[in-house]
Amino acid sequence: MKDRIKDALEKVKSFKESSSEKIEEFRIEYLGQKGVVKSLFADFKTVSNQEKKEVGQLLNTLKNEIQDRIDTLKAKVSSDDSSSDNDSLDLTLPGNKFTLGSRHPISLVRNEIEDIFARMGFSISEGPEVEDDWHNFTALNFPEDHPARDMQDTFFVEGYDDKSLRTHTSSVQIRVMENEKPPLRSISPGRVYRNEAISARAHCFFHQIEGLYIDKQVTFKDLKYTLMQFAQQLFGTNTKIRLRPSYFPFTEPSAEMDISCFICNQEGCNICKYTGWVEILGCGMVDPNVLINSKIDPNEYSGYAFGMGIERITMLKFQINDIRLFYENDKYFTNQFKSYIV
Ligand code: DAH
Numbered sequence: 001m002k003d004r005i006k007d008a009l010e011k012v013k014s015f016k017e018s019s020s021e022k023i024e025e026f027r028i029e030y031l032g033q034k035g036v037v038k039s040l041f042a043d044f045k046t047v048s049n050q051e052k053k054e055v056g057q058l059l060n061t062l063k064n065e066i067q068d069r070i071d072t073l074k075a076k077v078s079s080d081d082s083s084s085d086n087d088s089l090d091l092t093l094p095g096n097k098f099t100l101g102s103r104h105p106i107s108l109v110r111n112e113i114e115d116i117f118a119r120m121g122f123s124i125s126e127g128p129e130v131e132d133d134w135h136n137f138t139a140l141n142f143p144e145d146h147p148a149r150d151m152q153d154t155f156f157v158e159g160y161d162d163k164s165l166r167t168h169t170s171s172v173q174i175r176v177m178e179n180e181k182p183p184l185r186s187i188s189p190g191r192v193y194r195n196e197a198i199s200a201r202a203h204c205f206f207h208q209i210e211g212l213y214i215d216k217q218v219t220f221k222d223l224k225y226t227l228m229q230f231a232q233q234l235f236g237t238n239t240k241i242r243l244r245p246s247y248f249p250f251t252e253p254s255a256e257m258d259i260s261c262f263i264c265n266q267e268g269c270n271i272c273k274y275t276g277w278v279e280i281l282g283c284g285m286v287d288p289n290v291l292i293n294s295k296i297d298p299n300e301y302s303g304y305a306f307g308m309g310i311e312r313i314t315m316l317k318f319q320i321n322d323i324r325l326f327y328e329n330d331k332y333f334t335n336q337f338k339s340y341i342v
Contacts (some may be wrong), residue, residue: 001040001047005058012065015073021088023073030066040192068259074254102338106207106326109314110189113209116233117187120209120226125186127172129193132162135171138202139293140250155193155204165193169210170250170307173286176212177294182301183215200322207310212286214303216297220253220285223304227283231259236312238262240246242277250303251284271316281308 008030012053015026030036047055104112111300114124128134129270139151147153148167172188188210197203213222224243230241248254258277260266266276283306288298311323318337320326325333 001045001051001055001060005040005055005062009058009062012069015069016071020074020077020235023070023282024075027066027070031070034193039067040342041198052229053250063182065307082138088207095341100338101331102335103328105314105320105336105337105340106310107336108208108276108340109317112234113230113308113310113313114187115200117211120229121184122185122187122213125188125202126190127169127175129166129189129191130157130163131166135167135174136164136168139174140170141287141289141293142249146249155195161211165205165246166190167194168176168192168307169208170209170305171277172293173212173250173305174290177214177291177296182296182303184303185213185215187211198324200324203311203327204322209233209308209310211283211306212303213305214286214291214301217300218285218302218304220304223283223285223306227257227281227306231257232282235259235262235317238312243283246284248282250287250290251282252287254282255283257283257306263316270276278312280316281306283307298311 012030017026028035028186032038037059040062040217044052044055044059115333118124133149137146142149154167155165169188169190169192172190176184176186176188191205192208192209193205196204198204213226224241228241236258239262242258242260243255245255245259246254256279258279261269261272261276261278263269263271264276266272268276270275272278283304286303286305286325289296292302293302314320314326315323
């Protein structure tokens with residue numbers, strides 16, 4: 001028995017093959033189910049009691065020696081592989097797994113809203129984020145002394161009297177009306193900026209989608225119906241809408257739209273502050289002054305406009321309670337929206 005072990009030990013020590021296949025054959029020969037070590041351990045029963053200790057130690061030495069040998073040779077094979085050229089690449093090995101990223105929730109909701117309006121015949125238009133006073137304020141019928149023009153709300157561009165970061169996407173309305181002839185049906189998504197303190201509910205930049213429809217004899221009824229269709233497609237077919245009178249310089253009459261709270265089904269919850277309704281957008285009939293400023297005759301054409309914050313809608317939809325999460329790029333946040341298919 002001792003001789004058989006010593007014999008095996010010699011062979012193991014002199015084993016020098018350096019291909020993966022040969023090493024694997026070696027491993028099977030010695031450590032496999034029907035291998036040398038297994039059979040030696042099986043015969044261990046027959047060893048006399050006096051010799052058991054010595055033979056046992058020898059057997060363990062052999063086993064460790066085999067494992068060492070295999071590890072050393074394998075390490076050599078893999079270091080040879082990586083230092084040699086592509087010929088030694090083992091193409092049968094499984095590849096590295098690529099994990100797919102996910103779309104940002106703001107993009108998901110923006111795409112979804114765009115799709116809904118595209119199906120209703122709206123096209124998409126964009127405008128610059130650095131905007132002039134005319135498009136951001138004056139053409140939109142903001143009086144000279146309107147508080148929204150105030151330094152507190154607007155980021156001005158240093159060195160350019162007339163330039164600021166747009167405070168809303170309504171500026172794109174004007175550009176669309178200036179550049180194209182009615183009938184017009186367009187939505188304008190994009191980023192907007194406001195000089196506000198950052199908190200869980202507000203940020204100094206966010207995203208809006210503006211809507212504009214100009215044609216002959218467009219009425220408030222058209223606006224209401226379009227917005228109801230929109231709300232039901234985005235939040236579910238049972239969604240109800242409610243329009244409350246409001247004020248915007250660029251629309252007359254103006255309204256704010258609430259939807260029935262889809263979280264509590266109007267039973268009352270902290271999202272709707274126990275009112276059963278949540279506000280999602282501003283809207284109204286385009287003020288005749290705005291049409292005139294954009295060289296459209298208000299006697300011939302009328303239209304409606306609306307504007308909504310994408311963050312706000314996304315936060316409602318997914319019950320996100322802090323707007324700052326959108327801008328941190330934490331993959332544990334963004335990956336939660338992986339399965340949301342529009
Ligand atoms: N521009 C408004 C805002 O930023 C949103 C808005 C309200 C847009 C009413 C409109 C509208 O087109 O008709 O708060």
